[in-house]
Amino acid sequence: MIAGGGFAGVYCAKSLAKELGPASRTRIALVADQNFMVFQPMLAEVCGSSIAPRHIVNPIRSICKDVTVLRGNIKSIDLQSRQLSLDAGVFTRNADIQFSHLVLALGGVVDLSRVPGMPEHAYLMKNVGDALELRSTIIDRFEEANFQPDADAMKRLLTFVVVGGGYSGVETAGQIFDLIRGINKLYPRIARSDYKVILVHSGNHLLPEISETLGIYCEKNMRERGIEIILNSRVTAMTASKIFLQDGRVIESNTVVTTVGNAPHPLIVDLCRKHNFESFKGRFVTDENLRAKNQDRIWVAGDCAAIPQFGGKEGEYCPPTAQFAYREGILLGKNIARWLRKQTLKTFKFKGLGELASIGHRSAVAEIFGMKFSGLIAWFMWRTIYLMKLPGLEKKLRVMIDWTLDLFFSRDITLMRSKPTEVLQEMHLEKGDSLFHSGEPALSFYIVKSGRIDLTDENGLVKSVGAGEHFGERALLNDHVWRFNAVAAEPSTLVALDAKVFESISSASNSIHNFFEASAGQYATRKQVKALVATMPPDARNLKTADLMSTNIISVRTTASVAETLKTFSDYSFHSLPLLDEEDKVLGVVSEGELLDAIKNGAVTQGTLLKQIQITQLPTVRPETPIPEAVERFCRSGKNKLLVVDGDGKLRGVLTPIDLLSRRQKG
Numbered sequence: 001m002i003a004g005g006g007f008a009g010v011y012c013a014k015s016l017a018k019e020l021g022p023a024s025r026t027r028i029a030l031v032a033d034q035n036f037m038v039f040q041p042m043l044a045e046v047c048g049s050s051i052a053p054r055h056i057v058n059p060i061r062s063i064c065k066d067v068t069v070l071r072g073n074i075k076s077i078d079l080q081s082r083q084l085s086l087d088a089g090v091f092t093r094n095a096d097i098q099f100s101h102l103v104l105a106l107g108g109v110v111d112l113s114r115v116p117g118m119p120e121h122a123y124l125m126k127n128v129g130d131a132l133e134l135r136s137t138i139i140d141r142f143e144e145a146n147f148q149p150d151a152d153a154m155k156r157l158l159t160f161v162v163v164g165g166g167y168s169g170v171e172t173a174g175q176i177f178d179l180i181r182g183i184n185k186l187y188p189r190i191a192r193s194d195y196k197v198i199l200v201h202s203g204n205h206l207l208p209e210i211s212e213t214l215g216i217y218c219e220k221n222m223r224e225r226g227i228e229i230i231l232n233s234r235v236t237a238m239t240a241s242k243i244f245l246q247d248g249r250v251i252e253s254n255t256v257v258t259t260v261g262n263a264p265h266p267l268i269v270d271l272c273r274k275h276n277f278e279s280f281k282g283r284f285v286t287d288e289n290l291r292a293k294n295q296d297r298i299w300v301a302g303d304c305a306a307i308p309q310f311g312g313k314e315g316e317y318c319p320p321t322a323q324f325a326y327r328e329g330i331l332l333g334k335n336i337a338r339w340l341r342k343q344t345l346k347t348f349k350f351k352g353l354g355e356l357a358s359i360g361h362r363s364a365v366a367e368i369f370g371m372k373f374s375g376l377i378a379w380f381m382w383r384t385i386y387l388m389k390l391p392g393l394e395k396k397l398r399v400m401i402d403w404t405l406d407l408f409f410s411r412d413i414t415l416m417r418s419k420p421t422e423v424l425q426e427m428h429l430e431k432g433d434s435l436f437h438s439g440e441p442a443l444s445f446y447i448v449k450s451g452r453i454d455l456t457d458e459n460g461l462v463k464s465v466g467a468g469e470h471f472g473e474r475a476l477l478n479d480h481v482w483r484f485n486a487v488a489a490e491p492s493t494l495v496a497l498d499a500k501v502f503e504s505i506s507s508a509s510n511s512i513h514n515f516f517e518a519s520a521g522q523y524a525t526r527k528q529v530k531a532l533v534a535t536m537p538p539d540a541r542n543l544k545t546a547d548l549m550s551t552n553i554i555s556v557r558t559t560a561s562v563a564e565t566l567k568t569f570s571d572y573s574f575h576s577l578p579l580l581d582e583e584d585k586v587l588g589v590v591s592e593g594e595l596l597d598a599i600k601n602g603a604v605t606q607g608t609l610l611k612q613i614q615i616t617q618l619p620t621v622r623p624e625t626p627i628p629e630a631v632e633r634f635c636r637s638g639k640n641k642l643l644v645v646d647g648d649g650k651l652r653g654v655l656t657p658i659d660l661l662s663r664r665q666k667g
Helices: 007-020 040-047 128-145 151-157 167-186 212-225 266-275 322-340 376-389 393-408 473-477 499-508 510-523 526-534 562-572 592-600 627-637 657-666
Strands: 029-032 036-038 057-059 068-071 073-078 083-087 095-098 102-104 108-110 159-163 196-200 228-230 235-238 242-245 250-252 255-258 262-264 283-285 298-300 354-358 364-368 371-375 426-429 434-436 444-450 452-457 460-466 485-488 492-498 576-580 586-591 642-645 651-655
Touching (some): 007 029, 040 128, 102 266, 128 167, 212 371, 371 376, 473 499, 562 576, 586 642, 627 657
Parallel strands (some): 029 068, 102 298, 159 255
Antiparallel strands (some): 073 083, 083 095, 354 364, 452 460, 576 586, 642 651
């Protein structure tokens, strides 16, 4: 069983099948979440519209002959029973598959949760869907900017920020710049000064994987072409229109591409933790034969493997790059065949041929066998070498045709959409981190998992949203524009629901839609609250809460039983009652509906005392609170009752919307 459909997994399967031959009785299976392999080195060119997306993907079944290919997501791996659990799709049951040998070639995953706003707003470059989505987004920004009358808004639309100065970041930035420079002539209203590409890198030179000399050349070349480079700075947070850097700078942009955020695969981390396997930064440490240490039938290769570098120092491992994964897969297939034949296993001795990076505009940098190349010759080497490595003669010919046509014709600007990599919309914010600003587009509905988020306007705090509470529905149900600023009041974790998903859910059910309509009132602006207060007679606006509250209060104490409380509900026809302790201090309210539900569920009995049950909290106000403030408290709480308490916390009355409405009618 080979787990993973990248370079390592695919070439392991191909090599093993070739070694054993079609007549072998040994069965080989490969499981991957897609039925194709992506040729990652050319992914940026798909984003730049110089290669058709289908030309850099190959069906795994056509590459791996005599191999059973299973498309699905691995849910769990049980090494004790040698069993793998596979999710094969929505309409197919999970399958449990037994294996004799297991090859782990799962690669890594993306984790953007450490940068507030990045999971929600950043574009990725991990698969063909990501590249297509980014390409479409760039063209879409130009189409939108073509209508934009505001110069600042236009420049924000046409500012493209790429985070990460490694291979992927440099190549993506170069291709984006080539694309927008090529299509700019089709938008005569947009001047050259209106658009720009910014590359942000945390190191002191680009391409840290190769020599500093070539990294500096790369930086110089890209600057001369017009790409802005920001070095020695990290992105600390982002919103829909702003990127915050570590050095305090703020970049206004609606399009951010991240090539950072790589993280170890959760299955690998879980296996190492459960079985005490040695790991290095989340990668599975192997021996020189690509086998898990002290294990006969577990093999590891690719980005999830930490393979000792041949001839390297103690603790030095092979880099997680395509050229290593390709050769690791081939050797691994041969070693498994040798193990089955009881032959001596071979050592992985590859040290790397060099590094290549295309930086756009028919220019590249390369370091091959210690020799450095740059410019046009390096670009020619880049294309030649990767074209040779591209699987399949048909794909090679198609890419050659694409490249040839690109020399003579403009790049295609047809606007297409594809599904990008799904990123878990859960994010962590530290105290003081901004989630969004007033006036920015609303793209998500938020649930506070832990912590607290303060919503503020120009006059200060509007509402503080705590754990278990949610916000964003008002903007999504109306004009999709934030009316407040959102800042973390303490370290917080949020779950974000995409605006389109939120709208689908709220429109599918009247009860859900009505719930969100009601809760949206909690986020009315101060202007809207003042407009509501203005509908009251002038004399009512000048009153205090004590002037309108009801003082004929029926309450219960913590020493009362559930049965006694239900009788009180029946006698007075109330649906909720204030709950007082033995010193007459307010603890909250007891709800008739919640009591009945608790009895049905068996959580309480008729004899249970109220001090043993969970109570509901209601907002409180003081008797001297002005009526306009009480009205705003009603709006912010989403409740239909306020408890009026004195300085000692003792109940003095209850204020309801009926009290306010009756006064307004009298007026």
